[in-house]
Amino acid sequence: MALTTKHLLGIKDLTQEDIQLILSTATQFKEVLQRPVKKVPTLRDVTIVNLFYENSTRTRISFELAEKRLSADVVNFTVSNSSAAKGETLLDTVNNILSMKVDMVVMRHSASGAPHYLAKHIDAAIINAGDGINEHPTQALLDAFSMQEKLGQLAGLKVAIIGDIMHSRVALSNIYLLKKMGAEVMVSGPPTLIPTYLQEAMDIKVEYNIDKALAWCDVANVLRIQLERQNQPLFSSLREYNMAYGITKQRLDKLSKDIVIMHPGPINRGVEIDSDVADSAHSIILDQVENGVAVRMSCLYLLTGRTNPA
Amino acid sequence: MTLISEQQLPSIIKRLAHQILETYPGLTNAVIVGLQPRGIFLSDRIVAALHQELPADQVVYGKLDITFYRDDIRRELHLATQTDLPFSIEGKTVILIDDVLFTGRTIRAALDALLAFGRPSKVSLCVLVDRKPSRELPIQPDFTGKEMIDASPYKVKVRWKENDGVDDVILLVD
Numbered sequence: 001m002a003l004t005t006k007h008l009l010g011i012k013d014l015t016q017e018d019i020q021l022i023l024s025t026a027t028q029f030k031e032v033l034q035r036p037v038k039k040v041p042t043l044r045d046v047t048i049v050n051l052f053y054e055n056s057t058r059t060r061i062s063f064e065l066a067e068k069r070l071s072a073d074v075v076n077f078t079v080s081n082s083s084a085a086k087g088e089t090l091l092d093t094v095n096n097i098l099s100m101k102v103d104m105v106v107m108r109h110s111a112s113g114a115p116h117y118l119a120k121h122i123d124a125a126i127i128n129a130g131d132g133i134n135e136h137p138t139q140a141l142l143d144a145f146s147m148q149e150k151l152g153q154l155a156g157l158k159v160a161i162i163g164d165i166m167h168s169r170v171a172l173s174n175i176y177l178l179k180k181m182g183a184e185v186m187v188s189g190p191p192t193l194i195p196t197y198l199q200e201a202m203d204i205k206v207e208y209n210i211d212k213a214l215a216w217c218d219v220a221n222v223l224r225i226q227l228e229r230q231n232q233p234l235f236s237s238l239r240e241y242n243m244a245y246g247i248t249k250q251r252l253d254k255l256s257k258d259i260v261i262m263h264p265g266p267i268n269r270g271v272e273i274d275s276d277v278a279d280s281a282h283s284i285i286l287d288q289v290e291n292g293v294a295v296r297m298s299c300l301y302l303l304t305g306r307t308n309p310a
Numbered sequence: 311m312t313l314i315s316e317q318q319l320p321s322i323i324k325r326l327a328h329q330i331l332e333t334y335p336g337l338t339n340a341v342i343v344g345l346q347p348r349g350i351f352l353s354d355r356i357v358a359a360l361h362q363e364l365p366a367d368q369v370v371y372g373k374l375d376i377t378f379y380r381d382d383i384r385r386e387l388h389l390a391t392q393t394d395l396p397f398s399i400e401g402k403t404v405i406l407i408d409d410v411l412f413t414g415r416t417i418r419a420a421l422d423a424l425l426a427f428g429r430p431s432k433v434s435l436c437v438l439v440d441r442k443p444s445r446e447l448p449i450q451p452d453f454t455g456k457e458m459i460d461a462s463p464y465k466v467k468v469r470w471k472e473n474d475g476v477d478d479v480i481l482l483v484d
């Protein structure tokens with residue numbers, strides 16, 4: 001059994017079996033990360049380039065750690081000090097890198113579809129580490145892994161994705177994944193930040209009242225307000241956003257049950273989530289970060305196994 | 311063709327358990343580690359036989375998956391199974407258990423994997439079937455259920471009741 005896909009461009013392309021395979025292999029890698037020696041020789045002689053055309057802390061460090069724990073050779077590329085700043089095209093940059101015998105490309109790009117374009121033109125396996133407002137598949141996989149670890153199984157789980165849905169690749173990847181795994185999905189936030197076609201296109205629930213969304217769900221995945229992707233103001237102020245849609249302790253105290261709180265980071269404390277919620281016992285935000293390394297090791301391992309014999 | 315019959319298997323397992331005890335009396339400072347996935351069936355049986363002879367707390371037993379230490383990821387993708395070693399192997403004698411010793415590559419990987427958990431003072435190897443003429447690495451077992459003298463063109467298949475419905479070892483045309 002192997003993945004049905006050569007690249008990891010989005011959750012949209014994966015089957016339910018692919019997702020299960022990635023998650024179960026990640027469980028084994030999580031055990032590896034508890035050992036006295038956390039490094040395994042699995043990807044010895046596999047060379048991976050991390051191409052980051054957009055800023056990232058967590059994802060880049062997480063991928064790099066995953067690659068190093070697997071003994072891969074790692075090359076890092078950030079656009080600010082590269083020839084892309086001199087006007088080189090994406091395809092030229094990548095072809096130049098690949099001519100130096102690189103096996104796999106991990107790429108983040110601000111343009112939606114950039115990794116899909118690349119996949120049509122190059123042979124190396126590509127992992128999408130976030131493309132514009134399209135998908136961020138490894139984030140959705142680590143979110144799913146964390147939910148499964150905390151609550152047992154994904155099927156039948158009620159997950160509310162809250163906040164800036166429109167600009168969020170995390171939201172789209174999570175919706176695809178949760179639907180494929182049989183969870184129920186609701187999105188909630190200001191109407192200006194939820195695409196109007198989403199409910200119909202993705203067959204999910206939309207709830208503009210945040211308190212109703214919280215009362216419905218088992219898990220609240222709270223998204224960051226992405227001010228950098230907004231060309232025009234879509235809500236009046238951060239303070240007003242916090243009052244109307246922020247996840248506060250008062251809101252959670254009103255519920256008759258405990259819900260699990262998630263956030264993909266980076267957190268705007270006091271905007272979409274308050275500190276006493278983000279740091280509470282019901283928050284699994286740091287577990288998400290920890291699990292990210294194991295989940296990415298799993299993706300790297302399974303995709304390398306797909307490449308042909310050298 | 312049958313290599314070990316259902317009638318022979320229990321005696322062989324009992325003998326292996328006794329040989330282990332003879333070499334490591336009371337299993338003092340020794341631990342048992344079965345290799346995933348198929349070595350586990352044999353190690354489960356040997357551990358059950360050891361429990362007949364020793365108090366339960368003297369038999370320390372774990373399971374090791376060596377998938378991430380293989381040297382053939384680009385030839386064939388293997389799926390990992392659970393590793394469960396909830397004890398330290400530092401300074402201990404580790405008795406590795408697997409069903410068939412063939413090329414020796416699995417045991418090579420297992421030795422690497424084991425070192426990620428600490429530095430054992432000694433590692434010994436117990437197998438049900440030793441396909442000695444097919445070895446590709448200088449690795450030999452310390453406890454052997456049955457040794458195959460000739461290089462065989464057949465595949466050795468160990469079958470277990472709990473997994474395959476029957477207890478025996480047969481030779482299959484590959």
